[in-house]
Amino acid sequence: MPEYSAAIDCYSDWVHVQEYKAPKSIEEQKAQYRLDELLSAIPVALGINSDKIFVKQRRQNKGKQQYERLEKQTNRAKIAVKEGQATLLVDLWSYLDSGLFLDHRPVRKMISTMVTGKHFLNLFCYTATATVHAALAGAESSVSVDMSNTYLNWAKENFDANNINQERHQLIQQDCVSWLEECRQGFDVILLDPPSFSNSKRMDDVFDVQRDHASLIHRCMDLLNHNGTLIFSNNLRSFTLDKDILDCYRVDNITEKTLDPDFQRNKKIHQCFLLKS
Numbered sequence: 001m002p003e004y005s006a007a008i009d010c011y012s013d014w015v016h017v018q019e020y021k022a023p024k025s026i027e028e029q030k031a032q033y034r035l036d037e038l039l040s041a042i043p044v045a046l047g048i049n050s051d052k053i054f055v056k057q058r059r060q061n062k063g064k065q066q067y068e069r070l071e072k073q074t075n076r077a078k079i080a081v082k083e084g085q086a087t088l089l090v091d092l093w094s095y096l097d098s099g100l101f102l103d104h105r106p107v108r109k110m111i112s113t114m115v116t117g118k119h120f121l122n123l124f125c126y127t128a129t130a131t132v133h134a135a136l137a138g139a140e141s142s143v144s145v146d147m148s149n150t151y152l153n154w155a156k157e158n159f160d161a162n163n164i165n166q167e168r169h170q171l172i173q174q175d176c177v178s179w180l181e182e183c184r185q186g187f188d189v190i191l192l193d194p195p196s197f198s199n200s201k202r203m204d205d206v207f208d209v210q211r212d213h214a215s216l217i218h219r220c221m222d223l224l225n226h227n228g229t230l231i232f233s234n235n236l237r238s239f240t241l242d243k244d245i246l247d248c249y250r251v252d253n254i255t256e257k258t259l260d261p262d263f264q265r266n267k268k269i270h271q272c273f274l275l276k277s
């Protein structure tokens with residue numbers, strides 16, 4: 001039903017509704033009427049109270065806007081949800097994104113099967129949900145890097161919620177590009193899941209995944225231990241993998257296998273690759 005343009009996600013007993021702003025050709029009144037219809041149908045369809053619904057409006061993704069704080073609408077604390085073994089904290093109220101990217105559930109699950117006794121690196125780690133899964137699956141150690149203190153504090157809360165040892169599982173606040181240049185450690189499994197675009201004040205240059213992915217991938221492949229694996233993923237709809245990467249490494253495009261049924265209709269949500277030397 002294209003006229004009801006919203007993503008409806010269930011987190012524990014909360015329903016998170018993201019309405020995609022209607023194009024200018026649709027009268028505002030009509031768009032509001034459709035949203036009201038949608039909001040009155042959700043409690044009936046899901047058997048919940050309407051006070052458990054939280055609504056946000058998403059506009060066309062304009063650069064850094066995706067990571068900005070929303071106007072404060074409520075003082076609610078984060079809620080805990082379960083994903084496999086992991087307890088993960090989500091915030092449906094303060095940011096456009098909740099702290100847990102749902103399209104990557106299968107990738108996190110796959111990581112759990114790859115890391116027992118291994119050294120894991122999580123780049124652009126956000127709230128470090130993939131690291132939580134890795135630690136719970138018995139990774140020997142991990143390093144998770146992100147530029148944002150807000151998300152690293154959130155990552156720490158996720159670690160605390162799962163009793164993760166923070167000496168063996170390190171959180172580092174730094175620009176991943178400069179961190180990778182300086183890094184001399186080896187890893188068995190690396191997750192590289194950068195944003196499409198980023199232009200924080202903390203970086204010398206803007207980051208553009210289409211332009212910059214090849215050099216990041218080469219650097220990650222240099223850091224892999226013998227027989228190690230790089231998992232490279234990104235959400236840019238128009239993304240194409242650099243030909244040089246296909247020539248240099250064994251590349252397996254696992255996008256299809258990493259889409260759960262609720263994302264099958266939107267196959268451009270992410271692209272995911274496994275790379276080995």
Ligand SMILES: C[S@@+](CC[C@H](N)C(=O)[O-])C[C@H]1O[C@@H](n2cnc3c(N)ncnc32)[C@H](O)[C@@H]1O
Binds near residue numbers: 123129147
């Ligand atoms: C698309 S998310 C990554 C998703 C994450 N890997 C996951 O699975 O949940 C973007 C993250 O990259 C971080 N970020 C953006 N540019 C960065 C940079 N140059 N260095 C380090 N972190 C960066 C942001 O702070 C944000 O947490």
